[in-house]
Amino acid sequence: MNWNFRKQNPDTSTIVPAFKSIAADCEIEFRLASIDPDGNCTSGINRIASPYSNIGDHIIKNLIHWDPSKYLNIYVVKKITNLAGHCLMPDQAAAKPEWDGIVLGYDYVGDIGASSKLTSVVLSHEAGHYLNLFHIWGGNNVPNYYYLPVGQASNCSVGDDVQDTPDTQGWGTCKLTASSCGNVVDNVQNAMDYSYCNFMFTEGQKQRMRAALRSSVANRANLVSAQNNLATGVNNQDICKAAFDVSQRVVCLNDSITFTDKSFTAPTAWEWDFADGIFGYAKNAKYAYAFAGDFDVKLKVTKNGNDKLSDPLKIRVLSPLGKTNYTDGFESYADFSNTDLFQYALQNKLSFQLSNNVGYRSAKSLSLNMADSTEAYSDKISFVSPLIDLSGSVAPEFSFRYAYNQFKRSDDDALEIFISKDCGRTWQSRKKLTGSTFITDSTYTAGSAWSPTDTSQWGRTSFTIPVTHLVSNFLFKVEYTNYFGKALYIDNINVDTVDFNGILKNEVEHVTLSPNPTNNVLNISGDIQGMQLTVIDVNGKIVFAKKNTTDNESIDVSVFQSGIYMMILENERYFSRKRFVKY
Numbered sequence: 001m002n003w004n005f006r007k008q009n010p011d012t013s014t015i016v017p018a019f020k021s022i023a024a025d026c027e028i029e030f031r032l033a034s035i036d037p038d039g040n041c042t043s044g045i046n047r048i049a050s051p052y053s054n055i056g057d058h059i060i061k062n063l064i065h066w067d068p069s070k071y072l073n074i075y076v077v078k079k080i081t082n083l084a085g086h087c088l089m090p091d092q093a094a095a096k097p098e099w100d101g102i103v104l105g106y107d108y109v110g111d112i113g114a115s116s117k118l119t120s121v122v123l124s125h126e127a128g129h130y131l132n133l134f135h136i137w138g139g140n141n142v143p144n145y146y147y148l149p150v151g152q153a154s155n156c157s158v159g160d161d162v163q164d165t166p167d168t169q170g171w172g173t174c175k176l177t178a179s180s181c182g183n184v185v186d187n188v189q190n191a192m193d194y195s196y197c198n199f200m201f202t203e204g205q206k207q208r209m210r211a212a213l214r215s216s217v218a219n220r221a222n223l224v225s226a227q228n229n230l231a232t233g234v235n236n237q238d239i240c241k242a243a244f245d246v247s248q249r250v251v252c253l254n255d256s257i258t259f260t261d262k263s264f265t266a267p268t269a270w271e272w273d274f275a276d277g278i279f280g281y282a283k284n285a286k287y288a289y290a291f292a293g294d295f296d297v298k299l300k301v302t303k304n305g306n307d308k309l310s311d312p313l314k315i316r317v318l319s320p321l322g323k324t325n326y327t328d329g330f331e332s333y334a335d336f337s338n339t340d341l342f343q344y345a346l347q348n349k350l351s352f353q354l355s356n357n358v359g360y361r362s363a364k365s366l367s368l369n370m371a372d373s374t375e376a377y378s379d380k381i382s383f384v385s386p387l388i389d390l391s392g393s394v395a396p397e398f399s400f401r402y403a404y405n406q407f408k409r410s411d412d413d414a415l416e417i418f419i420s421k422d423c424g425r426t427w428q429s430r431k432k433l434t435g436s437t438f439i440t441d442s443t444y445t446a447g448s449a450w451s452p453t454d455t456s457q458w459g460r461t462s463f464t465i466p467v468t469h470l471v472s473n474f475l476f477k478v479e480y481t482n483y484f485g486k487a488l489y490i491d492n493i494n495v496d497t498v499d500f501n502g503i504l505k506n507e508v509e510h511v512t513l514s515p516n517p518t519n520n521v522l523n524i525s526g527d528i529q530g531m532q533l534t535v536i537d538v539n540g541k542i543v544f545a546k547k548n549t550t551d552n553e554s555i556d557v558s559v560f561q562s563g564i565y566m567m568i569l570e571n572e573r574y575f576s577r578k579r580f581v582k583y
Helices: 010-014 058-062 090-095 121-130 153-157 203-212 217-223 226-232
Strands: 074-077 085-087 102-105 244-246 256-261 269-273 285-288 293-303 306-309 313-317 326-328 342-345 353-355 365-369 379-384 397-406 414-420 428-434 459-464 475-482 485-496 512-514 521-525 532-536 542-546 552-556 563-570 574-582
Touching: 058 074, 058 102, 085 121, 090 217, 102 121, 244 293, 244 313, 256 293, 269 285, 397 414, 397 428, 414 459, 428 459, 475 485, 521 563
Parallel strands: 074 102
Antiparallel strands: 085 102, 244 256, 256 285, 269 293, 293 306, 293 313, 326 485, 342 379, 353 365, 365 485, 379 475, 397 459, 397 485, 414 428, 414 475, 512 521, 521 552, 532 542, 532 563, 563 574
16 A cells, blocks of 8 residues: 555556656555554454455444544455445545445455455555545445446546546556547556556545545544544554464474564564573574473563563474374363363454363363353364374274354354364365354254253264375364354364264274185174174275174175275274275
8 A cells, every 4th residue: 555655666667658747656654553442552453253254345344443533444354246345435434434444355455365466456446535536437336335337438528536637438457558538548557447557646636635634524634633643553653562473373393483573563672482491582583392392482572672571372382292093072171271182262262161061971071152242252263182193094083072052143153173284384174164054953042041951952073084194293173263152062072983972982802804805705703783884995985884784794895996994883882993905
């Protein structure tokens, strides 16, 4: 935004000659606030999980709306139907102040991720509307308001009320030689066109925007007052708060972590305390721990002789002594800190607790209980397993039981399970529960207290872990995104080939497979009558299943491809796992 409004964009050298002399430094700059409406320190950024992000119209402003006479509210959303962004003009905002602000699709912000340098101009374009600029062909484009479509020949008779922008029908492509309304070249590179090669404002547009900032209409004049600059902290004179972010919260020994300063505003000196006796002094640091444990990292920043100390951020460095499977029903723990799971939240508004009276066929489980109003509880929270050694496994299954309900039926909370094969450096999503497939009690009345009272109000989720993740440093992560959740319970987490239902199963002895290896028929004998029989290949695909066995079973494996297979026998109390080879 500042590049475009201050004529600092490197691309200004490519401005069409007809407009180089009137391309303006608008002398308008934008900064993130460092003091919020309550006088607290802020980064100027709020992250709020909401299904409104999938709608992207004015409803998004119901989530949070700082006083528009003091702040420019910008909302970044997942989707806006048929638009890249929208913003009311000052006269519209004066009549509807609760809608004052800019809404943008996430893929039109900045030049990283899903966006690009070309699409990033949309924010400058919408800020032009905010400061009283029409499209260069006339009109604006805002939900629930009339607008003038781009590219119409009749637009030539409308205009944008700025003298030095030639009449145009408007362009959705970068046609630099266009002349749509006569002999004058169109100003296709103007930020208020749709061409996506647009990065300039004219001197006339500059004067119109600066006039808006001197006007009382929609309180635009107050935004640039010295008093407001002080109240919102945009002068960047002192440090308001020390803060930082990390590339990973869970790592293995000797894995490098990147620590990024997020303090506000603009410190000049840094001191990192990595909580193991080592300190760092760069603005952003990289560090690797040499021994396992939990470490409360802190950052002290300095500016103008004043120091600020951040809140601690816990890092877990995993023990290399991985488990060969993972089964936990949480019955033997006093609280969550006694488990070997590691939890962290995006905004620290939620935390998993250990319930003492709710479980699946048991008395305990992990639980989240949310309030009935939930903006205060809007958060994303995760827990991560210890290292699990799956290098000797064949087609293990991940599963757990869960019970969940929403305060508002229309809102879309999500529970997502990820797995990692490189100690948490990258994660692969394997399962996501949302909407009606997530809710486990359809009889719940919104507003009342809720917890599951019998096994029918619990669900089960599972998947086979792919062969690509059968490694010695396997991790799983369970991540919950809350919009208006009421209560969530998780129990009986299991990484193995046998389901865990809160009661440990006993292994059946003396189950025999013959011949093994085999090419045609596999004979199975033992005390296996009535058990479920399943055969899984190395990719986790079920290739054979039978519900009720006898004590002597035979399987025709001639149609199987050559390789290693896992045979699983189980019922409510017993199980057996055997490998065999088909050649």
